[in-house]
Amino acid sequence: MEPQSKEKYKVLFVLHLPPPVHGAAIANSYIKNSKVVNSDHETDYVSLATNTVLDQTGKGSFKKLITFVSILKTLTRLLRSKKYDLCYVSLTASGPAFYKDAIVVALLKLFKQKIIYHFHNKGVSFTKQNAVNEALYKFVFKNTKVILLSKYLYPDIEKYVSEDDVYYCPYGIPASTIVRDSVGFKEADNKLSLLYLSNMMIEKGVFVLLEACSILKSKNIAFKCNFVGGWTDITPEEFENYLVKHDLQNVVVAHGPKYAEEKLAFFDNSDVFIFPTFYHYETFGLVNLEAMQHSIPIISTKEGGIPDVVVDGETGFLVNKQSPAELAERIEYFASHPMEAIIMGEKGKKRFDEHFTMEKFEKNISEIITKAISNI
Structure with missing residues (x-):
């Protein structure tokens, strides 16, 4: 029967x-x-x-x-x-x-x-x-x-x-179709490759990261920062004006929204993921999971449930909200400790596999x- x-x-x-x-x-x-x-x-x-x-x-x-x-x-x-x-x-x-x-x-x-x-x-x-x-x-x-x-x-x-x-x-989140090869800086000339991937919103920390980039450039830190996401309460013109005003055109690029393989390629070619959100509705940050899945260390904030995702000092860093100086300091740490970026990224991938599939x-x-x- x-x-x-x-x-x-x-x-x-x-x-x-x-x-x-x-x-x-x-x-x-x-x-x-x-x-x-x-x-x-x-x-x-x-x-x-x-x-x-x-x-x-x-x-x-x-x-x-x-x-x-x-x-x-x-x-x-x-x-x-x-x-x-x-x-x-x-x-x-x-x-x-x-x-x-x-x-x-x-x-x-x-x-x-x-x-x-x-x-x-x-x-x-x-x-x-x-x-x-x-x-x-x-x-x-x-x-x-x-x-x-x-x-x-x-x-x-x-x-x-x-x-x-x-x-x-x-x-x-679903399994990625890209397996990242973590072997040091992704940019040429040993530049640290930074990635912001979310909607282009003020409260998601876009200008916080831009200010941190300005600090890094003033200290002659070698980096490139890619912004990927749809425009919301920030216009492309406002973003570009900020770059011109602070002389960031050569190190910061906004790519607009990307999907599927194009989006995955940005993860594959990044050393550190940056999500400096202070969005009042923020609960979790799905993009943090995507970064962890690709073995990328994360710098984010203590907004919402993010401390349940990113383990401060182990899979990345959690900085105070709206603190570009602290954000720049943590980015600079990865620039001078590339192996730590790799180790933290690998720990993040392990944490992802254990909890967030x-x-x-x-x-x-x-x-x-x-x-x-x-x-x-």
Whole structure:
């Protein structure tokens, strides 16, 4: 007699999917395309995205309103046609998008659904304290579970959520098609090759790194810094003007957004990855995982859950936010200790393999879903 197949739970995923491309959307696409999640459970997916361009995020428009109404209609149709065991929602922590998501939550609660939130950002704790927000957060979090990326992020929601109702699940990313050969400086003439790869945003630390580059040049440190990412609140003209003003045209280059093999090539040709973020919604920094996977040491900040990713002094360095002098000092350390860069990069790759693979992420998400259904 063949063994009886295990009954699958019915799970509705309501999440932000690309476009536009950002960390949360990428992570959600990993879940949507996960063979583990979709084989372990019976799944349906609804995207919460109401715009396709990153710089339209947070801005209202009639077109976005029509899209949101269409999303609500789709959800209503699904909720009427099927009884789900759990609804997974990638809830926005604060701002206008939170109010939009709260309407989605109200609809799910109207249909008496069990809900688990997966936070890809933060901001609950620094939302303006008033009676409306207080009531909304209490309503949204009542009788629900929460997935966070790191223990460092729990203080953001502790006012409304008991830690007994929280699951921790760090991101994982797909295996790279490039195996990096770490054999010293990638640039000619022993120049240290630096890489920034993220959206070109002020709060991601673009100008912090540029100021650090200016410091390095004044000290005659041999380096080249590549910026890779889409333009958001910084324009190409503003960036170029900074380079001209500080005489950095020969050592700093902005390449715009790159994808697939082109993006991987930048990792393959870099010695140190720089992510000096102070973005108020930063939770994890998926790009740090990409750098670790390519055996590149990282210099980042103590923002969000990044200390759970980058081990200070072991797989790279964590510097204070908005501190170009400290950032320059750490870059200079790698310039004068190239073997340390290689050693730290290799330790980062080992840490990645142990904790941050796609297989581990998929398995963790699937198991958390099963646990949450039993515990709500």
